[in-house]
Amino acid sequence: MKKNIKKLLLVEPSWERTKRYWKKSKLFGVIQPIRLGYIAALTPGDWEVEVIDENVESFIYKDASLVGITSFTHNALRAYEIASVYRNKNIQVVMGGVHASMMPEEALNYVDSVVVGEAETVWGNLIKDFESGNLKREYLGGYPPLEGLIQPRRDIFSDDYFFGIIQTSRGCSVGCEFCSVTELNGRKHRQRPVNEVLDELETIPQKIVFFIDDNIIGYGRNSEQRAIRLFKGLIERKLNKRWFSQSTVNFGNNEEILYYARKSGCVGIFLGIESVSKDVLKGMRKGVNINTDYYETIKRIHKYGILVSGNIMIGNDEDTEETYKANAEFVIKANIDIPSLSNVVPQPGTRLFKRLIGEGRLKYSNFPEDWKYYDWNSITIKPRYFTEEFLIRSNKRIYGRIFSIPRIAIRFVKTLIYCRSFFLAVVALRLNIVLRGFNKKIGFS
Numbered sequence: 262m263k264k265n266i267k268k269l270l271l272v273e274p275s276w277e278r279t280k281r282y283w284k285k286s287k288l289f290g291v292i293q294p295i296r297l298g299y300i301a302a303l304t305p306g307d308w309e310v311e312v313i314d315e316n317v318e319s320f321i322y323k324d325a326s327l328v329g330i331t332s333f334t335h336n337a338l339r340a341y342e343i344a345s346v347y348r349n350k351n352i353q354v355v356m357g358g359v360h361a362s363m364m365p366e367e368a369l370n371y372v373d374s375v376v377v378g379e380a381e382t383v384w385g386n387l388i389k390d391f392e393s394g395n396l397k398r399e400y401l402g403g404y405p406p407l408e409g410l411i412q413p414r415r416d417i418f419s420d421d422y423f424f425g426i427i428q429t430s431r432g433c434s435v436g437c438e439f440c441s442v443t444e445l446n447g448r449k450h451r452q453r454p455v456n457e458v459l460d461e462l463e464t465i466p467q468k469i470v471f472f473i474d475d476n477i478i479g480y481g482r483n484s485e486q487r488a489i490r491l492f493k494g495l496i497e498r499k500l501n502k503r504w505f506s507q508s509t510v511n512f513g514n515n516e517e518i519l520y521y522a523r524k525s526g527c528v529g530i531f532l533g534i535e536s537v538s539k540d541v542l543k544g545m546r547k548g549v550n551i552n553t554d555y556y557e558t559i560k561r562i563h564k565y566g567i568l569v570s571g572n573i574m575i576g577n578d579e580d581t582e583e584t585y586k587a588n589a590e591f592v593i594k595a596n597i598d599i600p601s602l603s604n605v606v607p608q609p610g611t612r613l614f615k616r617l618i619g620e621g622r623l624k625y626s627n628f629p630e631d632w633k634y635y636d637w638n639s640i641t642i643k644p645r646y647f648t649e650e651f652l653i654r655s656n657k658r659i660y661g662r663i664f665s666i667p668r669i670a671i672r673f674v675k676t677l678i679y680c681r682s683f684f685l686a687v688v689a690l691r692l693n694i695v696l697r698g699f700n701k702k703i704g705f706s
Contacts (some may be wrong), residue, residue, distance in 0.1 A: 267392075268309040270325035271297040271417075274332050274339040275315035276636065291316045292471060295426040296331055296358065298413030303384040310417055315339075317421045322346060327391055330372070331358035334608055335636035338629050341371040348373070353396060355387065359445050360632070363610030367629060369398060378402035378445065379431070381411070404447040407431065408454055412461050425467035429458045429491065430474045435509070438546045439574070442475050444610045450479050452487060459494045462502065469528075472506035477530075478518060485515055492518075495525035505529035505568070509549050513558035519565040528685055529568035529599075532558075537591045540579040545605075545613075559595050563679040568689055570599035575659065576652055577605050578645045585655045589662040598676045598689045600663050601696060603637040604656070617642060624649075664697040 273294040294314055301310040313320060320343065328347045332340035337360040344354040348371075357376035361368040365375045374396050376383060383400040390396050407430070415425070430453065432446040462470065478488040495502065503526045510532050512518065522530075534555060536542055542551050559569050573588045592600045607614035607623065617623055622643040625631035634641050644652055662668070672693060677686040 268325045269304055270323055270328045271312045272330045272343055273314040274336045274343055276336045293418050293422045293426045295413050298415055300329055301414040301417050302411045312417045317419055328354045330356045332360050334360045334632050337632045344372045359441055362445055374398055376400045376402055381405050407451050410453055424469040424471050425465040426471050426473050428473045429453050433475050434480050435549055438613045439611055441608045441611050455490045455494055459498055462500055470502045470504040475507055477506035477508050478512055489521050492521035492525040502526045503528045507531040510553045510558050513562045523565040523567055527567055531570040534571040535574045537587050538584045541577045544579045556595050566680045568598045568680055568685055571597045572601045572603055574603050574605055585659050589659045592663050596675050599692045604640055606635050606637050606641050669693045
């Protein structure tokens, strides 16, 4: 590295267990690491910034003045491995993201500095400290307001991403026991001004966009009206984007939202359904779902030609053989276009993680080596009321019912009917095939 050149290398580590599989499906399976785009935008202009995303390219050592690494929990071990490559060459490494924010003391055993929480309020000071040789061990980011949020740099990303990414809000007021969003981004749902979001959308070259918000419509009447203003703005500015996002099941309760969402280009919505059992929902503290008629919700969303992707979370303490059967029956009868299955996994920092540690019920606890199992797919909990053999057998049965070839073929035809779009039906078919192969790879079959 030339002395007068300051270079920041930003790294997104791969998930080693499925890296090869997702690379083959990267058009649909990999998204831009937009959080690294924010870090790049926050970095002073006299710095050169480069990104390595192991999900679309192999890691090759590149020289740098400073290295920034982000990670989830399941790829934290890989993040530490990359950090060691640079620290062995006396290059300092900073780590951020959800895992480092939840486990800063652990991360500091492998990196030189940790950013806890959101980086907007601290990254400038971190760079100044580094330049003066006084890099601190820890920087606390907090929950800054999102008015005037800097736009992430997208020029640093390769062209291998199928869709663009944008974020319009942060935080969640629901507070599910298994979810780390409230710990990382706070219980208040903070929203960006609509015009600022629309201005950023105009800079995104991709025609398909993922609104990466945890809940695109927010919580309550005012938030829903804000979502409608956003959708109307997309229409008025004639941005001609196809978009998809995530939401609570309330997305399907307001037909005005559905009308303007579809008219503005919404092609799909991911819903955290989790279970049809009220006992399970109460156990995970997902009260927002308890009194929802899932069938009517999905029917209304389909009425407007919008794809429905829904997740079922299995292996809960309150699950029984009957709830497994009911969940599988629901996915089939409710005509979910892109179903997904995930095991209950206690992510660090969550109330679930803390509770299960206290109960001595973590199957894998040799950290950081065992973090690779905390991927929403491995069985990481010692069941309370049934055996692990029952859990494995039940997982395979529900997978077999939902992801059989005939069932996928039927879903393709129904999606074509409900969404009235051959393109969307093909997208849903492709994702069903991807999920079938992924679930086979991780042992659901």
